Each structure stands twice: as structure tokens, then as C-alpha cells.
Amino acid sequence: MTTVTQSKAPVGNTARRQFIADTSRMACGVGLLGLGLGLYARHATALPPAAIRPPGALPEDRFSSACIRCGMCVRDCPYDILHLARPEEPMSTGTPYFIARQAPCEMCEDIPCVKACPTTALDHSLKEINKAKMGLAVVVDHETCLNFLGLRCDICYRVCPVIDKAITLDPQTNVRTGRHTLFIPVVHSEHCTGCGKCEKACPTEVAAIKVFPLYMAKGQLSSHYRLGWVEKEKAGGSLVAPEIEHRYNMPEGMKYEHGKGLSVVPPGEAAAPGAVPPAPTFKALQGNKL
């Protein structure tokens, strides 16, 4: 039935059908292309760990839609550290980045890259380069960092433009030798600009300190966590009521004194009422008795 009707359809009808078919074919094709483009575009907003954005760059998802890939920042960087991503590189094509290990940001005081940017991709309210947050340095390899091994390399610390704030050397006992000190490089996210000078300067074959994009490098405490010592300072004193006497649950015949540690209660010494239970033998420590 249907076939008969179709063959008898007037020419205008066939032409219209042809037109509708053509149009739908084109729409489908373009639609599929759009789907591919959309998925690709979403993927391409990921940032590889070695690629650091210029100072003042918006968070990655917003950066790649604000940046119009003009390369003005690249042109105005006096140290020529910035590149525009090429199509084969796994990030938004045409957006600027630098690789710290090749050439770090020199932290120009007048921040010419930001000034050159015609969009908000680089935040024009950034006026002090020390406030930049291009990324965060992380001592990634405790096994190869020379200071962790007990040497006094200190290079990352020395080259840091924000020395003693962004990076400090924290003394720790060298348990291997038992009598030396390790000077552990510790990066402080509050002050680190992510310039990458430390990574560039690290003398090991592969840098033990690396700069990563912030979202990758920074952890976060759960919101209900409180730091006791901070709270104490805020409250102006201990938050634990001092009049409540602390009771230790000691093995029988043991006592604990602050600063002295655990000791055996000498025979004959009466246990203070309500304090440690009285008079067991040393054997109690063997754990052979409940």
C-alpha cells in the first residue's frame, strides 16, 4: 500500500522528502561532530602535571574558556618562558604554559604577562607577584632529595625568591647516624608562588622537588578537624579544664610521671588514693596475666 502511494506522489512531494532527508543527514552529521567536539573539548581542559600556567591564571576550568589563545602573555614575558600549547599536547590547544624544569617564572615585579592579557584569563587584580599562585612546590621524592639523605644541598631553599617563607629547612634527628641533623625542606603553601625556581635548580638527575598545579599538589583537611594547639592559642589557654585530674590506666604496680615516663612503683610506697593500682611485680609487664 505505502509503496504504491509513494510512487504516485507528486514531484513536489518527492523533492520535499529529498530535502528533508538531506537536511536531517546534514544535521545528524553536524550533531555528531558537535558531540565529538564537545567531548574532546571537555577532555582537553585537563592540565598535565608538568604544565604550569602564568601568574594570575584562573582555575583551570575557567581559564581555558576565558583565554582567547592570543599569545600576548607569551610575547611580553621578558624571559621567554611561556609557550602556547600545540595541538598534540594534552591540554587546551593554544593556551599558555611553562615547564618549570626547563625555564621557571622569574617573578617579574611588574608582571608584564598579566598586563598584556586582553581577557580575564590572567587576573588583572594580581598586583604583587609574591601573591601569585601558579602552582605549589612539593618535595616529591624523599628517597633522592639530598637533604633527606643527610647532605646540606639546600639549593631549593637558597634559590627560592620567597626564601624562609615559602620554603624552610626544618631540623630533624638523623636516626640513621643517631647524631646528625637532617635539614628537611618544607614548602608552605601560604607563601609558595609556584614559580618553579626550586624545581629548576634541584641538582639531582630528576628533580626531587617539583611544582604541580595547585589542585594536584594541595591536600585538604576535613572541615570538622581542629588543631588543638591553634585552638588553645585562640582560646588563650587550655581548653581541657585543668582541675580534672588525669587518670592513667596503668598496668598493676606501674606509675607514670610527666617528664619521667613509666616506672615501677617501689614496694612499700602506697599508691595515692584513686591513682595507680598497687604493688605488682615486674612480671606484670610480660603480659602473661590479664
Added chain:
Amino acid sequence: MSSVPLKPGAEAVAGKGWLLAHKWLILRRSSQVGILLLFLVGPWFGLWIVKGNLNYSYTLGVLPLTDPYLLLQSLLTFKLPETLALVGAAIIILFYLLVGGRSYCAWTCPVNLVTDISSALRRRFGLKGGAHLSRSTRFWMLGMTLVVSLLTGTIAWEMFNPVSMLHRGLIFGMGFAWMVIVAVFLFDLFVMRSGWCGHLCPVGAFYSLIGRVSVLRVQLPGRAACNDCMDCFAVCPEPQVIRPALKAINGAPALIFDAQCTNCGRCIDVCSKDVFAFGPRFTIPVSAQSIVGGTAQAVPK
């Protein structure tokens, strides 16, 4: 199109000499290459006349120029640029409102150099036919890129745009961008005549929107003299735009109103009867009006 001449323009060369028969072509190539060179003398010789690329550039520290299509995509992701970028886009829109929307395609775009080589080779080796696709596909492409920008919050077309890839590639380093360019070249050569610029490119589609109301047009003051040699059809990247004005279809005036005309001026070059000339949209040539009587005064739709 069986009667398309194999060597279009031969008659014109014989008639007015090689130079006059290539006048607009030479000017156009000079413009395309000249603009590229302006961008290149900076990185090549440290002579910073223009910084940036076709997306946004800053000339001599005074003139900002922004690609409005790109800016539109960025705006669709709810990002407002700094003032200079907005001023730059306004300047570009005004400029192409004067010289013709798709003049961008013929006089500025670097991909046109590539696709023109494809077209020339097609003519030279008589390559015919290929896939069929409506010329309005580009508007679907344009719409698609805007929708994808809006939905994904990215500047979608910049992921693939051969125009900025080639231009940026030449200035900032090519990488694998050449593959995209070769793909466009081969597509135009083997798959479809004017395939990229004439059917698919959303950048051209965007500029043709400006071209709907732009001032500079191709007029046909000598259309009565047309001897149907078909040379203009053979060289025109958008041949469908010529017919209504040349044949006064439905009393069309002797002026190409179709927004897809790229103002390349090649039709002016190759016509041995001097049918075509550049002129503003407001003056419809008188000599042409007379041949179709009163109907020619019809206002463009």
C-alpha cells in the same frame, strides 16, 4: 556545469593583458601574505609591529583587533574580557561592515591560501565532482560550535579551528597543526570543490552574517555584455552568488547581494567583457538597469 571552461581567464588575458587580468588576485595575495608577514617579522627579526595572532592582536601598542566570533564563544561561557578585547572586536566588525563580511576569507584568512591551491589544482587537472553537501552546512556548524561552547563552557571551535591553528602555528610554532591543514587541503582537492571554505567553515559563516549588510559589493555594470563564457563561474569560490545578479533572476539588480561573496574580485579579473566592478551597495549601476527595464530597480530582499 559541464560547460565550465578548462582555462578560465584566457580570454581576459588576451583582451586586457596578463597584469590587468590578475589585478585583484595579485592585490589579494599581497594582502594575505602581507598580513602574515606583519605578524611574522616580530618573531623572525624582532621587529614588533604586531603582537599576538588573528584571535587577538595589538598593533604598534595602539590598535587592538579581536576576532568577534572567538569572543562570542568566550562570552557564551560567561567570561567578560578586558576593555581592549571588546574594542578590538568592535573595530573588526566595523571594518568588515565596510569592506564586506567575507572579505576576511579572501583577503586575510591564511587557510584561503591553502584551499585556493586545492581549487587551482582541481581546475588544472580537471578534477570534477565529489561528495555533495549543502552550502548551508556551515551555518549548522556555526550554530553547533556556539551550542557546544555554551554547554561545555569551553571555546569549542578553538579545539579544531584550522584558521587559528595555521596562523598560530606559523607564528608560535606549528606542532602537529600541519596535519589539520593537510587534511583541509586534501578534502578540498579530492572530496569536494570549495569543501572547507564554501561548505563547512563556521568562521566564514560568521563573517558572512556581517556580509549581509556590508557596504562594498561586486557590481555588474556591464552585465548586458556577458557572452556566457562561464569564466567567472569557474573561478568563483561561491559560484551560486553570481547567477541572480548576472541573469537578472526575478529582476535582481546588477549587484551581488549574496552574503557569501568573498569580495575576492577574481570575477572582475577573468571577465573579458568587464562585466564586474567593485562598488558600494547603495548605487546600482545604471547601464545594467536599462537592460531589464523597470524590474531591475527592485529593492534587494
